[in-house]
Amino acid sequence: MMTLLAFSAALWSWHRPGEGINREWAPTWGLRLHFQADGLASLYALLATGVGLAVVVYAANYIPVHLRHQHRGDHEIVRFYAFLLLFMGAMVGLVLSQDLLLIFLFWDLTAIASYFLIGYDQENRNSRISAMMALLVTGISAIGFLIGALLLESAYGTFQLTELAVMAEPGHRLTIAAGVMMFAALAKSAQFPLHFWLPRAMAAPTPVSAYLHSAAMVAAGVFLIGRIHPLIEPSETLLHLLTLIGIASILTGGVLALSRDNLKQLLAYSTISQYGYVVLMFGIGGEYGVVAASFYVIAHGLAKSALFLTAGAVSEATDARELSAMGGLWRQMPVLAVAAAVSAGGLAALPLTMGWFKDELFFKAAYQENRLIQAAAIVAAGLTFAYMGRFWIGIFMGKPRGPVKSVSPLLVAPVVALGATTILGGIWPDPFTRLAGSAASATLLAPVGIHVEYAMSAETIMAFIAFGFGTLIIATTRLWSPAATRVAALGARIGPERAYSLTLYGLNQFSDKIHQIEVRDLRSRVASVLFPAALLVGATLLSFDVAEIYDHGRFQLRDIPTAVLLLLVAIAAIAAAVPRDHYSMALALSGVGFALAVVYSLFHAPNVALVAVLIETLFSLLLFGFLALLPGDIDHAQVVPSDDPASESNIHQARDIVLAGIAGLFAFVVAWGVLSRPAALESVIEQHIVLTPSAHGQNIVSVILADFRGLDTMGEITVIGIAFLGIATHLRRRLAR
Amino acid sequence: MTVMTRVFVRLLLLPSWMIAFAILIKGYGDTGDGFSAGVVAALGVLLQYLVFGVETMDRMAVVRKARWCSATGLLLALTVTFSPLLWGDTILTHSPGVGASPVHLGSVELITAFAFDTGIFLLVLGFCIGAIDLIARATPRKPS
Secondary structure, eight states, X not given: OHHHHHHHHHHHHHHSOOOOEEEEEEGGGTEEEEEOOOHHHHHHHHHHHHHHHHHHHHHHHHHHHHHHHTTOOGGGHHHHHHHHHHHHHHHHHHHHBOBHHHHHHHHHHHHHHHHHHHTOSTTOHHHHHHHHHHHHHHHHHHHHHHHHHHHHHHXXXXXXXXXXXHHOOSSHHHHHHHHHHHHHHHHHTTOTTSTTHHHHGGGSOHHHHHHHTTTSHHHHHHHHHHHTHHHHTTOHHHHHHHHHHHHHHHHHHHHHHHHOOBHHHHXXXXXHXXXXXXXXXXXXXXXXXXXXXXXXXXXXXXXXXXXXXHHHHHHHHHSOOBGGGOOOTTTTOHHHHHHHHHHHHHHHTOTTSHHHHHHHHHHHHHHTSOHHHHHHHHHHHHHHHHHHHHHHHHHHSSOOOSOOOOOOHHHHHHHHHHHHHHHHHHHOOHHHHHHHHHHHHHHHTSOOOOOOOOOOSHHHHHHHHHHHHHHHHHHTHHHHHHHHHHHXXXXXXXXXHHHHHHHXXXXXXXXXXXXXXXXXXXXXXXXXXXXHHHHHHHHHHHTSOHHHHOOOOOOOGGGHHHHHHHHHHHHHHHHHHSOSOHHHHHHHHHHHHHHHHHHHHXXXXXXXXXXXXXXXXXXXXXXXXXXXXXXXXXXXXXXXXXXXXXSHHHHHHHHHHHHHHHHHHHHHHHXXXXXXXXXXXXXXXXXXHHHGGGGTOSOHHHXXXXXXXXXXXXXXXXXXHHHHHHHHHHHHHHHHO | XXXXXXXXXXXXXXXXXXXXXXXXXXTTTSSOOHHHHHHHXXXXXXXXXXXXXXXXXTTSHHHHTHXXXXXXXXXXXXXXXXXXXXXXXXXXXOSSOTTOOOEEETTEXXXXXXXXXXXXXXXXXXXXXXXXHHHHHHXXXXXX
């Protein structure tokens, strides 16, 4: 019901574009809540809510049955609808957004919702892996989008697409920014070579696939290309890249779709191939390319979701998921057979369906280009014709195999509705071309008017060549099918999916190793913080001109007390590092602290000295308290290693000394460097001194703590509170024992 | 422990608290702040620990309620930090503002920064006493 309302709202907003919303969100960062229902937004919002409506109706029957199959409770359907509707909301938000960061936000929201939808069968390991794969591929590539957005913001000072489209000047920065954003879009649209997550995601329940993998999630990718097209267009390289990736995806998807036996897998590869068309058309660009791309998305979304729903319905009826396990279903399910035929015909671009015009526009766009692209277009259309034919014939024609259950009309009705729309688009294409035209004008930032009708032209001839080629492929199945299977097997062995799993495995191993080193004992924990920090700091230092930084000033008579005290500090520090028993180490450490407190007082900083003395007292007390908690018989053995030269603890000790030495050395070098050049800090301090009376105080330290840097203090005291909680929880457990 | 230590230590408690209080309220004008005051006050209490032992200390309210003391302090500081948001100022805007003259209580100026400092005082006091108290209770006692 709500979905119907949302669909109507989307329809209404297309007919009457409003002002949109443009409000400040986080003004200091230049973030705005900027929503605008332009043509592009209307197209995808209509698609997302329209197909969503069909899927919601379908799922009302499908999901309870699905849950019963898996012996799960009916209440789990709530989770399905929650995430499906969250996805729909995110998708609509995404297409309406005009602000790059807002787009990023909704983009990631769709990824998160899709993770839960693909992994809906959470008991199934395969669905969990697939969900994670989809999330990783689309989520990591989304970082590219963020990088691109930040690159543009740093150059032009805005995240607003409308402003960027006008301001952006062609150049390396724009190419790189648009390129990484395009990368995110292509990954989301499952384009080669990041296509592998989509077939995997077929582990999702069928309604999810029908929605996400036809009209929503993968469509979000090409939507984004349409949205940032003004940023991509100035770069020839990027357009060529789009063309290439489009062709590669068409071929990969097409060939693999021909070799799949599993219904949903076939459709998944077909989706990769179909979105390859769209990407190719964006690569071709121009008025025809962009209109064709937009029109293609509509036609494909309607037809493909219908086919997914068909696959779900026939699997429900036959309990089979493979083409080879079904056949002859048209007798038992005539209505579904016709509706599916219309949708398959829509994808294969038969006349009297919306698909005819999608291919006509596609060929028109390709016709302006060189021979290679024309040939690719015909091969692509032929492949589509072939695997769609294979899909439909495999299910509905041939000999019946096995018993067939009757399915609820609710599983058929959405397919019929979607099929009827496809036919409507074939007879009366005007509303759909107008929608595609307004989307294209939002992409191209210029009005577009394109009209289609049935007429003989070069494109018609290309279409018929493609049909012929497709028929040829179907007719010669025996000849090529071993080859296609071999290509698929080769792809599985050396393809990008293998690279993905190897990378994931390697990273996991690496992280495990580091983790093992880090958590072996307390020392490796400390070392794993100090040592990398020292290396980082050291690298920074070495990249500067070192000689100028270091300066020790002149030694004067009045410095003698300070020098003596610091000498004391040094001796105490060295004493603390020499392993003896814990108590003397603790005593030496507090010696360091107290001596330093006296140094502060010599520098006329009574407040700092007071705090230092108190902190030292408190720390010593706490330290001794905790040492008393340690079991007495173990600590000695740990501090003084055994004499066995080959023992592991000796090696560890040597390593600890080296690491500590390096960390200490760099800490020393940095401290010296900073003390030689304290100039930068002084200006802030001077301001603080000037401002202190106006904050009703005379004690600069107190005023800084409570007022100027009050938020820092707030954070620090919160840490004290948390530490207290930690101590309490740990020791209370001990008390209870 | 001799009788003398017992008497002296007991006598020292009140002065140590008074000094802590002085450090706290004079903090904005002179040396001192909420943190130092909290530690000084806590040290006064901890001195009692040394002499009278854990069991006797249970009688002192501040020992039993150390956690509440900390929590109140944190809450007070948080309130001072975030309440300016309620009337549209940024976080931790102290009042009275620049130039306005605060209410005096004797020579003490009543300003929100002081309330913030008091929060720190309570938190630190509760933390020091509570942490040492917990450690003292958890330490295995050697049979004497």
